[in-house]
Amino acid sequence: xxxxxxxxxxxxxxxxxxxxxxxxxxxxxxxxxxxxxxxxxxxxxxxxxxxxxxxxxxxxxxxxxxxxxxxxxxxxxxxxxxxxxxxxxxxxxxxxxxxxxxxxxxxxxxxxxxxxxxxxxxxxxxxxxxxxxxxxxxxxxxxxxxxxxxxxxxxxxxxxxxxxxxxxxxxxxxxxxxxxxxxxxxxxxxxxxxxxxxxxxxxxxxxxxxxxxxxxxxxxxxxxxxxxxxxxxxxxxxxxxxxxxxxxxxxxxxxxxxxxx
Numbered sequence: 001x002x003x004x005x006x007x008x009x010x011x012x013x014x015x016x017x018x019x020x021x022x023x024x025x026x027x028x029x030x031x032x033x034x035x036x037x038x039x040x041x042x043x044x045x046x047x048x049x050x051x052x053x054x055x056x057x058x059x060x061x062x063x064x065x066x067x068x069x070x071x072x073x074x075x076x077x078x079x080x081x082x083x084x085x086x087x088x089x090x091x092x093x094x095x096x097x098x099x100x101x102x103x104x105x106x107x108x109x110x111x112x113x114x115x116x117x118x119x120x121x122x123x124x125x126x127x128x129x130x131x132x133x134x135x136x137x138x139x140x141x142x143x144x145x146x147x148x149x150x151x152x153x154x155x156x157x158x159x160x161x162x163x164x165x166x167x168x169x170x171x172x173x174x175x176x177x178x179x180x181x182x183x184x185x186x187x188x189x190x191x192x193x194x195x196x197x198x199x200x201x202x203x204x205x206x207x208x209x210x211x212x213x214x215x216x217x218x219x220x221x222x223x224x225x226x227x228x229x230x231x232x233x234x235x236x237x238x239x240x241x242x243x244x245x246x247x248x249x250x251x252x253x254x255x256x257x258x259x260x261x
Contacts, residue, residue: 022101022193024169030251031096032063035258036177037246038070038234039102039218042077042130044086046244050260054246055092057258061250065095068170070218070234071102071179071197076127077239081134084159101166102179102219103197109163112155115148127239168196171213175249180219181231184211206230216247225257 035054040047051067058065073087074080091097107121108128121128122140132140135154141147170177171188181199182191184206200220210230218235225245226233232255238244243261248254 022166022168025098025167025171027170027172030172030174031066032251033058033061034066034068034172034175034177034249035246036068036070036216036232036234036249038236038244039072039221039238040069040077040083040244041072041104041127041239042074042080042083042134043238043242043244044077044079044082046238046242046260047083047086050244050246050258051092053258053260054248055095057248058094063251067091067095067097068177068216069097069099070177070216071100071166072104072218072235073099073102074108074131075104076130078130079134080131081159084162088158088162098170098177099162099166100170100177100179101163101168101197105163105166106197109160112151112160113164115144115151117142168193174213174253175216176213177216179217181217182215184230188213201231201233216249227255227257 035058037047037050054067069087073083087097087099104126107119107126108131110119111121111128120126132138137150137154141150168178169188169191176182176188178196180197181195181201181204182188183195183199184204215231217231217233220233221235221237222233225236225247232247234245234247236243236245238261241261243259245260246258248256248258
């Protein structure tokens, strides 16, 4: 199932133990509006509700409209398979959709691609078993060969391709969109994948003079959208709180929040 795209992801190396060669997207222009959606975590109905609210909001805006999803589409919530299916479908009319990688996508791809138990994805901290259950997988074989065949028979190749090829960063003039965050001491071109997918805001001190861009991210749950001068965190812990949020950013710099749930 993986032969079609593993060389593209890992070069000539074996999959196991190698970092994904995820793309990073750098756009030279800002669209008329971007809606950045926080961590979905298998909450398909909340995603549909939020998208309806976004479409209604965008009806009053002319021009180019983007949906940017900030990663962690799977695990913990009840409908991970349906979320991936939804995100692979065409976006609402008049929108471009860009989906970024989260750390949960990274772990899930590694587990399924390599059919091994060693990365912790099935543990209580990540909730991978909820994702497998959404594909009808409940009892897993401990033998890696049989496990691989079992996974391949339930998880569509298109879903695995989606997980493995998600970009880890999107930049537009004045903004950087990632799952977890960036190291403000390091140029964007030199950011490490671990920082983009796994870091927490408290790990870094931001320069008082700013960086020239504002980071839009999720990964670290907050009770309400955290809008600071240099960062915006829109992860509302949807699977636990029943709330999913998006931040709206217009070309003129106006920022507001849209909530579902």
